[in-house]
Amino acid sequence: MSELNAHSMTTSSGSSVLSRDVASSEPFKLQVHELGCSRPPCEDERALTMEVLGICNPLPDPDPELESILKITNSIFGTPTATITLLKGGSGGEDPHDVVYVKDGDGCARGDYPWRWAFCTWITQTGPTPKTLVVPDAEKDARFSDNPHVVGENPWIKAYAGAPLVASNGHRLGTLCVCDNKARDFDAGQCAILNNLSEMVVRHLEKEQLLKIKQSDNEALKFAYKRIERALDCFENCVVLLDTSVPGFKIVYANEAWDTLIGLARDKITGHTLTEVFEDSMGLELPSAKHRLAADAGQDFAVVRAVVKGSSLQKLMYLKFRPASSEQLDEGAIPIGVPRHMTVTKQTDAKHLYFMAVHDLAAHRSASSTSSTRRSSRMTSASFGLQRDEENEVEGLIVGRLIGRGSYGSVYSGDWFGSSVAVKVIENPVGRRISQAVGLEVSMSTDLRHPHIVATLKSWTRVLDSNMRPLNSKKSSGIDVDNLLTIRPLKKGCEDNSPTAAQSEAQPASTVDHLSQPPPTSSDFGKFSSNQACDMFDAAAGSLQAANQEDPAWPVISMSNLATCDTSSWLDHQEVQDVSVSGHVVQLPGSVPQQYDSQSLSTPLDAFHQGPLGESGCIQTWMIMEFCDRGCLQDALDRGWLLDHCSCVTGRPRMEAVMGLAFQISSALQYLHSENVMHGDLSAWNILLTSVGAGSNSCGVNFMAKVADFGLARDITDKIQTQTYGTITHQPPETLLTGTVSKAVDVYAFGVLMWQLYTGSQPWRGFTHAQIMLKVTSGNDRLRFPLCTPIEYEDLALACMAFNAEDRPTFDVICEILKNMQV
Template sequence: MGCYHSKEPVTARRGRAEAAASPAPPPPPIGQATEPGAPFRPDLSGPPLPPCDQQRAEIAEALLLLDPPTPAFESLLDLAAGILGCKAALIALFGDKRIWIKHAKNFEPGDFPWRQSFCAWTCSYPTPQPLVVFDAHSDARFKSNPAVTSGMVGFYAGTPLIAPNGHRLGTLCCADPSPRVIDESQCLVLANFADMVVAELLRSAEVAGQRRDQAARAADAAALAKALGVAAGAAPRAPAGRTLVVDAGGGGLAVVHASAACCELFEKGEPDSPLIGRPLWSLFDPSGAPGRDAARRSELAASARVAMAEGHSFLVRGVTLSASPGDAYDLTFRPVAVRDPTTAPALALPTFVPAAGAGAAHGAASYYFVSIDKSTWLRKGLGGSGRGPASGAALTPALGTGTPPEGQGGVRRKSGASSATNASERRSGFLELGRRRAPIEGLELGPQIACGSYGRVFKGAYFGARVAVKVLESTTSAWRDPETGASLEAALSHGVSHPLILQTLAWATVRGEDALPLPDAGQMVGTVLGPGGGDDASFTTAGSDSTRNSGPSGCGDSSSCGEGLFQTWIVMEYADAGCLQDAIDRGYFATDPTAAIITAREIAAAMAHLHRGGVVHADLSAWNVLLAGSEATALDSRGFSARVADFGLARAVGPAAGELTASYGTLSHAAPEALEHGLVSRAGDVYSFGVLLWQMLFCSRPWAGMSHAAIVKAVVQDRRGLIFPSPPPGGEPEPLAMLAEACLARAPAARPTFEELVAALSPLNDAIESASHTAGIAACTA
């Protein structure tokens, strides 16, 4: 069928198992393949273990040593289940290949096996992101799961519980017997609630440690500090504090959940008085003394209702507790579907999850977070003592708008405005908010959908069209023009035009104060960026001034974008069907093997175009091949087409064999010469393409469940390769397997070129088209 045969004998490296009568093999190890390089069977092994599994287990062990008391999460689970429209919700913590369901609604708490877990799949992504399964019955990972076959679970959504150092401790999840589709705002609500769970768990662990004897307390604190990567004696950094969740759908703003710290605060004045169900404004007095100014209380409540109806985040400053006047507090209001990057860990969103629809029936817009902090307004603004507001509370916007949620931009005081305005100005209501100008004309930025060591990716709109926007930091991009600050990725991707390469529509370099603040720079990045025009207004940050490092898989940096540091903004085509890894994990190519041939030809054609232009990708992986939705046709029923993306490690090379580099891409897809000698080349890209073919053939992750060090040892020291068992499951066409083996030849010179691969794949693609055409004629004449 025109298949390319490797220049190296296939039998020299096939590694196929001979069919012979033998006893039934033992079950594979938990979270790993039967041997290094073998196809991974999630239906037998469960979710793959993350590369950092040992460090993750140390954190879990440290937390379990403290045996913290159980925080009250019932109201939070009720809220999560209601907003996602699910019958069940639970909190699960990960141990060493075991899972403990600690709190649950309509689910049995207790020990749960890793092999049958949905939750542990949240550890399988390179960066933290929710696991969303619209229909578990059609997902290869879960369709044989006892919870699915019994009818208990048809839909699942879980978001990781992220420790301060970025490791994933467990999940907050919701499940329902009926399949369903949820939107972005529901994912964000679940993620925000997960942050509250982490804060409560760490706080409980700290409280429990204080109750132990001194020696045990010191040992436990040291173990926890080591696991979390903080100095001994330092408090774990988490989005903790006094936080309420209120129902904005009713006039009284009833409290529906309260953190433990909130309960302690109010118990000082009203012991044994529950907070759940209490109207918010019955807890606070805006005038400095109980009952002194009922009209002011009504005015403030009315202003807050207006702000909430429009989806704003805002700040109420200088209130006191109704039952215990004294210290003044600031209240920060934020919709539960808006993420606060000043405290929240880095989190990606699956691109196949639809955007939040206007007037969504799930009611997420009805709920608000209310964070309670000691007031610094009076001390800093009016020179007061900070005890009791001199002129009553004031309401100030914290963010420009809540639509779309989590738009990006600094929130600062308008240029020229004094930080110490007089009391009448503070009592007048909203300060005017400007829209920060985007560095690219026609661009508006939406929620963050990805984050990694390179920078951040956001959803956006470019002259009304849906796009993705990548923001690269100068500290994370090694190849830049020293004069303009332009990254090589921007220049290369913008200069490449091909229908199967993710298109770059525009790019710009930004420096200094015009750059987007880093998440841990102590600034809120929540206003919407507008398309050009107007004054570049600035506002002071409202709310917490805490900072956070996003951990090993996040994008936090200890420095802000000061003068001399560059950012590159790249506006790209938006791929709305996820990535190739998503399709492989769901077992898509097992149910439609011809889709693997069509997809492989698309990727090969895109790579051939790159190589003809003298560009080596150097990081071709299933995570970096995106899928753009398209209409299904008689010849192509996939409903998507492939796009080669992410040129962060790409470089222009001459006709030589390659070049040496100290940087490498995805380890599981890297060629042996790249891992051993740092050599990247066209042949290295071909090897990575062979890994993709192997993945589509066996619906598997390469080197699943192995640490990075173990992968390097297997490939470099043990000279192992990916294993092709015989016969391949699902009846995949043999020529595609032979192509994969040819691409995976250990010697770079023995691998085909992408031009040869396109030529070999074209007859297979033509055969599919011919068969489809014949079937169509037969159907018409029948």
């Protein structure tokens, strides 16, 4: 085994130097091939959730409900194996007896399997918000290429797709996954179907135990598992899976709620058609010709008054139809993203599958009348308000599938005049501080133009009322919202403080160059000041306050207040102090370290679930951005894209690719700092990759890096102090100790990125946030490179990660050194 892949090595000073996976000698000693995926930092709370639910206890017999879902899943995907795998609480791969538990399987036996070889454990590392894990060819993925299930004596996994089982308190319990014994592709529609089926699995797993918790007086259990009111609401929903390619719409599956609502056993109607079970209240046949056309077009549709054929009760039913490949099973489901490179959906073989929600009509009308005043606590604030029939404020824009969602907002794929784009939607309640924060992000990302910075092509705002409907002059008590709907860059030479100029110099959407061309230079775009953006947001805030006559408080999340991973309880009573720009909040100076719910150690700390918005509605900001089709740098590193061959055991870094990407990122930061802009949250999650042609392949790979996410960016010329900052694994000592930020923060984060580019690992993997803070701020430990690292590269990275900010080089120096190293 090479020096790079040795389990542990020793320098002349005797300090431990670790290989690809780890940064320090304790408590994490071996690498991914030996241990498998590390546990998330919120493992204690996640394990408590598993214990409270009691779902890992072996059952004498398989669960018929889960078996039905698994058989349907295999049928839909045409795979030989589907499993429901639960991630048992434990220490991770350090314990050789650590296992995952296959609760039910179709094509796979139930029981315990070693943690270290399980694909499903990586569902905790897919990013700050839940996302489908897709492995089209396991032999080409460094995480799995040496796995005995892939290359052993009896290999049976060549392709894998797993949807996270997300509990009502946000923890990831395990996966619903499919495995194939040959490499294959999955498309975004199939991922969405798998996500929706995983939601049905979670509801079944949670139902019995949450009913017991709600009825009990055990406050400890209630505290450990919050939000049960939302979860219990979902259990009453009757969901039916239909195959619309069969005349009359064949009923493939119905959940347990069918028996209670309809009073007819499920096994009596499974395999029959909708036509045989339901009819219109006027006696007309269902589905009608109009319904069949809507299903062929993949549209949502509904039947307002339906009755069960042959029933003496003649209870009126409301039937709502939604494609099974929709982003969410229903309004109460936790949204789960799909990988960025899969967002352009192919024609899926399962496009004919539909979910039908069945409601008692009277109960549905009663619930609809009160739903506008009660938001589901299982949903984040970022999930509100995107109404597909009202989204097209911009000509030519078609919004596609969800890519990711968190307290920072929601990001969707999109199409703008035939070009692929990303659409970021940020929703915030009224308040000057949060308005300024969003205004800064919009103005900076719109104004900054560089080949290695994700371009913002257009941005605008709209005001939503308490029912999350856009306000307009007809519905908002005389409020003029027209001037609030578009933030437009000024042409060069216009005064920054001139609102009339800002409104008169709009660039028509049709004049934007095709997005496959290189981003225009700064000389092609006018300057747009952050003050102007903030003023426009404040104007919007004033309009919304006038409409609703209240100014709700905006909560601050402080680490000193954290007791568990869940945040919903604090957000109702926190005082207004300060807010993070995009939800990236870490421990404040002087507070006591606590563990909480971040899905990955180097994940941006914006995975908090926020409580419902107030009665006053919100301001919604839309940004059309350049689309990066290869995902983020962290995913590329995990998959081994920068290794000379795809193996976490024997693969070595390709220095041409490592150096090339490092230079691209540093050149973007050099430009930002020349404009006195500090990024503030530079990490592998916020570096996106986009494909390039063969002629542009300058560093041995077919993609290039672009810096993204300016939610924490600041206009800065000197150091300042703050209570909000970004990814804890990439923060320097002065920020963690005193809240001091400056341009040197980006330099330190770039040093961490250099370590990641070479080692292919996440920094401080397997450590809690408290352990990371102690190691970084003590000055006694730091990220270490393998012995075979080129000395010039290592020296530069260590200089960037110097303990004192004054000792770190500028990006002018960094770019010069990297350029000379490339030569």
